[in-house]
Amino acid sequence: MTEIDSKRISAITAREISRFRAERPKSTALLRRAHRTMPHGVPMAWMGYFYPAGPIVVAQANGAYLTDVDGHRYLDMNLADTSMAAGYGIESVADAVDRQFRIGSQMLLPTEETIEVCEMLTDRFSLPYWQFTLSASNANMEAIRIARAQSGRDKILMFDGKYHGMLDESLHFLEDGRMLPESTGLAAHAADGTVLVQYNDLDAVERALAEEPVACILVEAAVTNVGGVILPEAGFHAGLRRLTRQYGALLILDEAHTSVCAYGGLTRTWGLEPDILVLGKALGGGIPIGIYGFTSEVRDFLQGESSNDTYSWRQRVAIGGTLFGNALQMTATKVTLDQVLTEDNHARVNKLGSLLADGIEDIVERLNLPWSAYRLYCRSGYHPATALPRNNIEMAAVHDHKLRNAIHVYLANRGVWEAIDSASPAVSFAATAPDINFYLARLEECLTELCA
Ligand SMILES: Cc1ncc(COP(=O)(O)O)c(C=O)c1O
Numbered sequence: 363m364t365e366i367d368s369k370r371i372s373a374i375t376a377r378e379i380s381r382f383r384a385e386r387p388k389s390t391a392l393l394r395r396a397h398r399t400m401p402h403g404v405p406m407a408w409m410g411y412f413y414p415a416g417p418i419v420v421a422q423a424n425g426a427y428l429t430d431v432d433g434h435r436y437l438d439m440n441l442a443d444t445s446m447a448a449g450y451g452i453e454s455v456a457d458a459v460d461r462q463f464r465i466g467s468q469m470l471l472p473t474e475e476t477i478e479v480c481e482m483l484t485d486r487f488s489l490p491y492w493q494f495t496l497s498a499s500n501a502n503m504e505a506i507r508i509a510r511a512q513s514g515r516d517k518i519l520m521f522d523g524k525y526h527g528m529l530d531e532s533l534h535f536l537e538d539g540r541m542l543p544e545s546t547g548l549a550a551h552a553a554d555g556t557v558l559v560q561y562n563d564l565d566a567v568e569r570a571l572a573e574e575p576v577a578c579i580l581v582e583a584a585v586t587n588v589g590g591v592i593l594p595e596a597g598f599h600a601g602l603r604r605l606t607r608q609y610g611a612l613l614i615l616d617e618a619h620t621s622v623c624a625y626g627g628l629t630r631t632w633g634l635e636p637d638i639l640v641l642g643k644a645l646g647g648g649i650p651i652g653i654y655g656f657t658s659e660v661r662d663f664l665q666g667e668s669s670n671d672t673y674s675w676r677q678r679v680a681i682g683g684t685l686f687g688n689a690l691q692m693t694a695t696k697v698t699l700d701q702v703l704t705e706d707n708h709a710r711v712n713k714l715g716s717l718l719a720d721g722i723e724d725i726v727e728r729l730n731l732p733w734s735a736y737r738l739y740c741r742s743g744y745h746p747a748t749a750l751p752r753n754n755i756e757m758a759a760v761h762d763h764k765l766r767n768a769i770h771v772y773l774a775n776r777g778v779w780e781a782i783d784s785a786s787p788a789v790s791f792a793a794t795a796p797d798i799n800f801y802l803a804r805l806e807e808c809l810t811e812l813c814a
Contacts, residue, residue, distance in 0.1 A: 363732045364813045366765065374812060375414070375768040381775050382415040388431040389419045412782045414767035415774065423450035425792035428779055436774065437797050440781035441788050447622040447644035447740070448702045449792030455647040455697045462693040468685060475692040482699050486626040489639055489655030494687035498618035498642035499527025501652035502580065504681040505638040506531065508656075509578035509612040511679040512663045519570055519579045519611070521561040523754030525587035525784075526580055526616050531556050536754070560753035561585055561592050564601040571609035578612040578638075583628035584738055586619040588754060589761045590745050590786050591736050595752065599634050612637040612660075618652075621645065622791075623739035625708040647698030651691045702791055714789045714798050715740040721802035728806070729813050743786040744805075765812075772808040 383390060393416065396403030402410020409417050418430040426449060428436045441447050448455075466473075480492040495501045506518055506529070518531050526532040530552035533544040541553055557574050559566035561581075570576060579602055585592035606613040615636035621627035622644045629639055637660055641653040667678050719742035722735035726744070734745050746765065751757040763783050770780045778801055780787060789798065 364730045366812050368764065370812060371764050371768045375764065375771060378771040378775055379415040382771055386418060386430065386432045392419045392431060393417065414771045425449050426790035426797055436777055436779035437800060438779045438790065439787045439801055440779055440785050441790055443785065444619050444622060444788045445643035446648060447788060447790060448647045448698050449790055452647055452702055454701045455694050458693045458697045459649060459690060462690050467690040468688040470684060473689045473692060475689070475696050476687065479692050479695050482696065483653065483655055487629055487639055487655055490658055491661040492653060492655050494691065495652035495683065496650050496685055497527065497652045498640055499529060500683065501640045501642055501654045502526045502616060503529050505614045505640055505654050506578060506580065507679050507681060508638065508660060508664065509614060512660065513577040513610065513612060515575040515577040517555050517557050517574050517576045519557040519559065519567065519576045521581060521585065522558050523561065523585050523588045523592060523757060524582060534558060560755060562595045562598050562752045564598065564605065567602065568605055571605055571611060576609065576611045578614050579606055580614045580616060582616050583620045583632065583634065586741065587784050588757045589766055589784050590743060590757060591738050591741060592751050592753060592757055593736060593738065599632065603635055614638045614640060616640045618642045620741065622703070623741055625705045645695055645698060646691055647694045647702060649691050649694035651695060707791055711789055711791050712739045714793055714795065715742040717795060717798045718742045718787060718789060721798065725802065725806045725809060729809055731809065731813065740789040741786065768812065769808055773804050776804045776807070778804050
């Protein structure tokens with residue numbers, strides 16, 4: 363078996379970063395100018411430390427491709443962290459958004475399309491009621507608040523390795539069994555409301571539910587923010603459903619990343635039954651959106667709360683925002699669901715996901731690498747070990763940030779944007795089989811050089 367030498371990784375990374383910067387003089391100059399007005403020269407300081415060789419300044423994005431200000435064109439396999447999975451600049455969405463903007467983008471009132479979008483979501487995801495925010499983080503926050511208010515309990519049970527957005531409660535991780543904050547600036551008491559266990563460990567879930575006042579379990583259909591994917595074992599989601607019912611906690615399923623894996627998300631494909639389902643990202647076709655759907659019980663709770671005529675916010679769960687559920691989001695989401703994220707297109711894109719996984723398996727075999735491919739529809743990808751990880755302990759044991767960064771900057775220099783360290787490939791709805799073959803050829807080139 364071929365092992366990849368860490369000195370070789372460092373040498374190739376250094377060479378590729380120099381090349382990347384040398385070939386992007388306009389981006390470099392613009393970012394230097396931007397440093398005068400923004401931390402790290404970017405609108406979200408986050409971007410400053412996300413990319414192995416630094417960010418690029420984008421000139422335009424169309425379909426599955428990005429072009430930077432220096433004229434480099436990239437097949438985008440990150441898709442703004444899947445939020446643009448439907449494709450950049452979709453004509454039908456652009457036309458609808460243009461029209462809607464001229465007749466009212468945001469009135470703090472529903473339009474007929476708001477109702478149509480809810481009906482479409484119900485058809486697809488089988489949940490009867492819906493609410494909207496501006497991001498999946500907002501949606502998760504509201505779902506958690508509803509769970510707390512409805513259950514009268516405080517704690518949220520999540521899984522190590524998760525990412526559910528920038529919420530104080532969800533930014534902790536486990537190190538040798540101890541819970542630690544992932545970032546600074548979190549409320550000191552935030553950890554008190556958080557319970558973390560390993561994915562796929564139903565015994566640990568049951569112990570936690572028995573011992574702690576858990577309002578809800580917040581879980582991804584598959585863990586997708588760990589530099590690869592952790593798939594659920596058979597029976598894991600069914601076990602969560604059974605245990606949450608048994609212990610009176612709500613089950614919140616976060617499909618912000620995975621809803622594009624299948625028509626109706628993994629919720630429909632795998633027959634999952636959350637109390638609250640969180641969606642967002644790609645469903646807005648490029649217009650920011652967070653969505654959550656829920657059961658009649660949750661709706662009865664919310665509606666019951668606000669039907670009392672004492673006009674008191676203090677008796678209502680804290681949800682909402684001035685810009686949430688706006689008309690522009692609804693128009694964009696309606697067209698994206700209706701014309702892009704269709705059953706036929708999902709089937710086509712999932713074939714590309716299989717092509718990707720098959721191609722990775724071939725590369726691994728040709729190079730005799732101790733790696734494997736995981737299959738998750740359009741989110742299929744490579745894993746740097748022969749056995750797929752069951753949880754974040756197994757993932758962290760093999761996840762190599764240096765190696766990921768080497769691959770990403772190498773690919774960027776050869777026309778593929780795979781972006782950030784925690785990301786794994788994502789196939790755009792605008793991609794074609796030649797695009798996937800292009801990606802595979804570049805990946806093979808990169809791994810061949812790393813293994814040499
Ligand atoms: C599973 C999951 N949930 C929530 C979020 C947060 O989404 P947003 O950036 O729209 O707030 C993300 C973002 O990557 C995510 O992957």
